[in-house]
Every structure is written in C-alpha cells, then in structure tokens.
Amino acid sequence: MNDRPNILWITTDQQRFDTIGAHGNPAINTPNLDRLAAGGMSFMQTYTQAPICTPSRASFMTGRYPASHHVHRNGNDHWPAAERILPAILKAGSDYTTGLIGKHHLSRSENRIELIPEDGYDVAELSDCWPIGRDHDVWMNETRGVEDPLALYPELLSKSPRDYGPGLPMEVQQSTWWAERASRFIEDHRDGPWFLNLNPVDPHPPFFPPKEFLDRYDPASMPLPLYRDSDVARQEAFREIDQQWKKIQDVRRYDPAEDIDQSGIPLEQRNLFDFPPDTYDARMVKACYYAMIEMVDDRIGAVLDALERSGQAENTIVIFTSDHGEMMGDHGMLYKGCRFFEGLVHVPLIIRWPGVSVPGSRTEALVELIDLAPTILDAAGVDIPRNMQGRSLAGILSGQTTTHKPHVVCEFNEALAGMPYQSHGTMVFDGRYKTCMYHDAGKAEIFDLATDPGEFDSLWGQEGFEKEQIRLMQQHIDAVMATSDAGIERTGMY
Template identity: 50%
Template sequence: MSASRPNILWYCTDQQRFDTIRALGNQHIATPNLDRMKNRGVAFRQTYAQSPVCTPSRASFLTGRYPSSTHVHRNGCSHFPQSETLVTKLLADAGYDCGLVGKLHLASAASGMEPRVDDGYRLFEWSHHPMPGADSDDNAYHQWLLNEKNVDPKQLYASVSGFCCAGVPAEVHQTTWATELALRFIDEKRSQPWLLSINVFDPHPPFDPPRSHLDRYDASTLPPPLFRETDLERQNAFRHVSQQSTVAVDPNGSDPEILHDVAQADTAMIPPTNFDGRQVKAAYYAMIELIDEQFGRIVEHLESTGQLENTLIVFHSDHGELLGDHGLLYKGCRFFEGLVHVPLMFMWKGRFVEDLESDALVELVDIAPTLLEAAGCEVPDSMQGQSLMGILTGQKQPDYHKSIVVSEFNDALGSAKEYQPTHATMSFDGRMKVIVYHDLNLGEIFDLEKDPGEFSNLWDSPELTDVKPELLVRHMDAVMATSWAGIERVGRF
C-alpha cells in the first residue's frame, strides 16, 4: 500500500463542545488519549459547525458543501438529495474500502433503518440512537447486545431514568460497541486502503454516562455554566426562536428535574425546566471520558498492529451543547460558542506536523476536501470547503485559513418546545460575531475579544453605530458566498 494513500479513521462525536479536551485548556476533564493525539498532531482551536443541529451539519462535512447549497437544512428530512455526493462515495470510487459504525443521520429514521443513499460504505453498522424505542430493530447496537452479550436492550435501559443520571455499564455501552466493531473492521484482510467512519451517539443528551465514569467527577468542584442574572431577561427576546430550551433559568444550585412523564428516549430532545448546571457538566464530562477511553483503544490497536504510520486520524464533533450556558440546555437556533464551536484534530504520524495548535478560522466543511487531497484524489469543483493540508503538512502558516466562518439554522428542528420555522445566520471573523434572525427583527453582535462569554449583545449599542452597517454587509456577503454558483458555464450567453 502506498504511503500516499493512507487509511482514514474518521471519529465524529455528537454534540461535543470545543472546550472539552484537557490538553487544550480544560483542567477539569480527563482526556489522556485526545491529549496524546493533540501532542502528536494538529488541533484547530477555532473550528465552527455549519449548523448547530445534526443533519445539516453532517450533510455539510460529508459533502464539503454548505447547507445553502445542499439544501439539507432540517433534522428529520424525508430523504437525502440524490444530487449530492458524499466524500465517502468519492473515496470508495477511488479504491477505498469504506465502513460506517454508528450514526449517519442524513435523513429521517422514523420508520426502520435510515434510508441509505449511494454512500460508498461496504460495511454499514447503523445505530442512530442507543435507547430502545428511539430506533427500530435494525439498530446494530441492539443486535450486538442481544446476539453477543445476551442482554435485552429494553431491560438494560429500563433502570436509566431522567435526563441526567447514571446510564448503562461501560462494557455494554454504545460507545464501547462502536470500538468493538471498529477493531474488527480494521483487522479485516484487504489489499486496498480503508476508511472507517465512527459516529457515536454521546455526549448527546440524555446525560447518562456509566456509573463507573460518573463517580470520577465531583460536581461541586466544577466551574458553573456561563451565567449572569441578566440572562434571565435577555433570553426572553429569543423565547420564540426554534430551540429545545426556550426559557433561561438559573443553572446554579437547582436540583435536576427528573422527567418521569417523558419517555426515556425523548429526554434526548426535551430538556427539563430546572437543572443543576454542575451536575449536568459532571455527567457530560464523564460521557466524554468514556469516548476518550474507547477512542484510545482504537489508536493503540493501530499502533500495535503497525498501521498507525499509514493512518490519517481525524476527530471532531458535529456541533456543540449549550450545557447550561446563559441558562439554556441542548441545542437549537442559537449561535453561542458552546453550540457552534467544536473540537477538530488531525494526526498522521510522520506526515503531519506534531503538537501544533492552530488559531486559524476553520469550518467542518473543510474536512472533506482535506481527506480527498490526503488520499491523492481530485477535489470536485462543487466542493466548497478548503483543504487544510497546507497547515497540516507545515507548508502554510498555521495562523490563517479563511477570513470568516458561517453557520446557519433554517427550520432545522422539529423537536423545539415551541415550533417556529426560524431562519437565522451567523458569521464570525475571529473577533466579531454577527447573528441575524431573519424576519424576526432580532439580532446579536458579540465582540469575543472583549466579551468571550457572550454576555453583551451589541446589536443596539451606540458604540457600534458607525460599524454596524459594515458588519452587516460583510455578514450578507459571507452568507451569500455559501450558495454554490452551480453548473459549469460552457457558453457565452
């Protein structure tokens, strides 16, 4: 196998914030394996999701195209457009043996297995949601529990109650299942390079890590969510924006509400009206610690079998989690850092630079062209992301990739408490974040250099009177640039 065509281990978590890796500044969480990856590779500290919601974000990083071009804006889509091509299909056509373990989430899985497209995956071990009642019997994780662990999924999850609690043991957890199947795929005999997409459900709510991991965290020692009393009134202006948490509450010191009247599977979408932010954070960190352990098992296996030097590894999440910041939980049509700013790290031993922390502005849409270039494949003209290979190989300076990043929410969420078909767009230039809630006469402008916690909305501030028009024009230009010009011109008229 040529060293120019690496294996690709693509690990994507669900709803993991940017500030959840110890080596990148969070001293309250244990992530030794992700720390090791950071030390042996490149960490992009300013990476932004193209949507704060799963499906449009995943459609973007799997195609290298923005939501305005894929037209995949919503969770719960009836189908994925046949006109869009996944990067995994392009790599399969180029000779890669591609496999998927876990979520895909490009279309609705309301009835049976999620409808597949021409995705390029030979192996398709699909598990959208680990909890019984949320998916059909096609859930490969449930089949593993029944057939290999002799465990009934319904009985296993029967004792898991509430949105923030101890969950199933680590040895039968969906994250562990994903690792077990990943190791089998990696060990298959083949003559061509492989790509494996691992898409675990965690740390998506409900916040239910194994008891063994939850007990490692003392909630009282953790910093509270970002919150000021002014948030209670400030968020009222956004109450009717489509989001899973509509009313801000004080996240400090409240006992978590146990949702006895809500099915356990629904706690993934319906947050409580009262919660203790530190307890939520402890459970969330514990979920990520399990991910770190299982991710580490895969990397160690690659190293012990002599495959690490020819394996490109990418680790990221689809979007973040509000986690009590500003009195809110879960996700929706908001663009706070905790929700749209995500981790992104690459490693390729001997080929990528090591122990590099890049502050360049990066988007998840940039992953697909990066993988194609690394594999020696042509990047299609329709792909809008920009390859990161120059920074990864040290051929370009690590402090600049693009001047502005964009995120969008367009009627994306069917599980909002108060359904509103909200459309909003965000642009961020590394300092000024501009958010427009279209048709609602609402907007937010944050100066993250002076206000990293995003407490002071400058939308109506007199100090921005002269600057605001320029910011809005630049925002409009950035948003319009996400719409692909379309079919190639061959004529003059």
C-alpha cells in the first residue's frame, strides 16, 4: 500500500449521461460501470465545458475554462506554451509515475496521428478516433498480423453505406488493445504511486460494434429518441447554427429510396439536422451505440480485474467520465455541434475512492469536468495551482458537503472545421433553468428542466416570463464573464 493513492482516470469519447444501467437505463447492459457505481459515488449532474472533443479535453486536463486556456477548436495548430496539463503538474509536485493510453487530442492531428506536447507522461501509448494510431498500429502488426490497419476501415465502410452496423471483430478492436496495455501498466511493479490516464476512443462514431455485442440488442426494443413534430420547425429556425453531419440514413425530404450523398450540396443548404425518427432506423442506430458502450464496459471490467489481481484496488481512486455526449436523434439531431441539449452536454461521472467515498452513493450537486484535475491533485497531496478554476470534489466525496457550485458553464466557439457559420454559443445551467445564447445568430433558448426535462418548450420571450428572463440573462452574463481568469498574478500596487 502506498501512502498516496494510485489514480486511474478513464474518459470515454462521446458518451451520454444516460447510458449506464445503474443510473436508471434498463435498455443498456453495463455490469462493470454498475459495479464501479456500487463501490463509489455517482455524480448525477456533471457537465462538460465544451460539447466538442479538443476544447473539452483541454478544459478538464488544465482545470480551466476555454475562455482562459484559449483552446476553442478541434484541429488547433499547437498547444499553448503557457498551459500545463495535469500530469505535468503532478510530476512537478510528486513522485507519481504517469501514463497515457488511448486518445489525447489536445492539438492538431496530422494524417490522423496526433502530435503530443511536452505533457509530463512517463509512458504514452496512443490511438486516434479511427482504428489507427501510433502504438495501436504497432500492436495490430505485432500481435494480430495486420500489416496495414488503415485498410481495415475502408473495407468495413464498403460493406455499409451508413455510419453504423456490425463492425470489426473484437480481437482487432481498439478496446482490446487499450485494456491489454492498461492492465500491463497497472500490474507492473512500482515503488511509488501511479496515475494512468486511460482514454478509449469509443463510443465516438462511426457506430460499428463487434457483432457479438450488437447481437445482444434487439433494435425493436430500443427506446426512440426524444422527439416531437414541433422539432421540425424548431430546428429549421436554428439552421444557421453549426451542427456536425455525417451520412446516417435516408432522409425523406430529399429522397426516400436511397442514401443521400450530400457531398455536392453547399454546406449552407445541407440537411444538417432535422432527422425525425421515422426517416431513418433510429432504433438500430441506438442499438449500435449501446453495443459499443457495452463493449467498452466489458474492457473496463478487464482493467478493474487487473487492479484486483494486483492487490491495488483498495489503494486506487477510479474515475470514470466522458468528454461530452451525443445527440443520438434527440430533437432530430445526431452527433454534436453548437447546441446545449442534455444529451450533448450532460456527461456521466463516477468516482470510487476507497475509504473516502460512500459505496453506492449519489449526489445531485452541480459539477463540471474542470473539477477533476484539482480533485486528483488534492488526492495526491499536490498543491493546486492558483490559476486552476475547477474546485476539488473531495468534500462531496467524503460527505463534508452536499453542494458544490451555483451553476455550470459550457461553450462552443468555432469548434468544428468546415462548418459554414463558425458559430459561437454559451450555456449556463443552475440546476433548474438552462439558458443558451447563440451570439452571432440572434437566437436564444431558456429551458426549465424541472417541468420540461426533455427540453421541448423554450421559455425565451414567453409572455409572463419577462422578469425571470432578465434575471437569468444577468446570471448568464455574470457566469460567462467569470470563466476568464484574472491573468498574471498581482505583486504590486501599480
């Protein structure tokens, strides 16, 4: 037993908050996340700082809001020299051995293979959003006899005209690779404590789970997305706000008989959302997504088993979360973009801290992903930098407090390349009211999640709501302004 705990931080990619069986979803099978929840604390109101990969990851790895670290986009040319991420801070203040396995995605990818800054990792084994990547390539070649891993992906796509369906066999899935490498990292003998940043790339689209997992889900039994007929006109009103698009289905408004290739249509004219569930196989898409999550859950189980075998489980903090969610057809939208619906910005978070967290406990406290870095430093006994904007969750985990923050903030700033409008938006949620502002489009929404948890009826501009709207707008402005830090430390009077 080390005096300080080991730390295993698992971050999936694009996993919604409502995709864990123990958290109330009877349609999905997640036995290993369920056992993690049974042994720790579930944070039921956790929100990302950006609904897109890189700005979200930059935020939780620095403990700072995008307005302060300035990493707003996917595909950034470089990482800001002044920004230090968690493992670098941890290394500077302790003797932790640090490791990264999986996706990093803090700066530009070149030929889909990421460039890594000097970030404080003793061990780094990489993969990417595609079934290729530096160390994953080597593993595929050496252990699976695959000379050209990239060739597997076009072959898979050639068998499906859509971005979902049965995928590669489990033996060549990235999940098999990262579980094997993480287990080896955990079981290696070390004299001191360790920190492992484990980043699966799934369930990020395309949704291609192994057939053995997909066969466990009957599409006919899948619940349909949250959708009402009023969503058609509603999304048309938001047409000039960027939303990621990929070919997923037959869209009635264009051609009911064939898959639609929109590559020749100008971006501003494409159908970027407005996908009613009856215009595509919404249940099959969800079955594929859930099957991918169960696949990830299965391999997380293998990593947790490695902790048990090595005798380190009782001295290891395990954190499970995701960088952002997935619309999964809600309100006629798929994937992600400049919107702030629950499916996209609300993420899962489970923390098992033996001897500190109460097994099987839950909290409804408002939490942000930027709170994870200071929590980890707190647990490791390392000073939290003064410019870190997140707040440690140790008090909630130990039961010393039940509240955390009055509101959470999320933003989107020109985050996706190739989009026609390069949208800017911000969200503030106080536990009841969610305000969403689209700053260059003249649009706004307010949802009361206490009475409208599906976010169908915006209260913006509604008669009789004027006074409350003014109060919420003031709260929104104050919260967004507070995400920019004070800058250089003041040491003089003038």
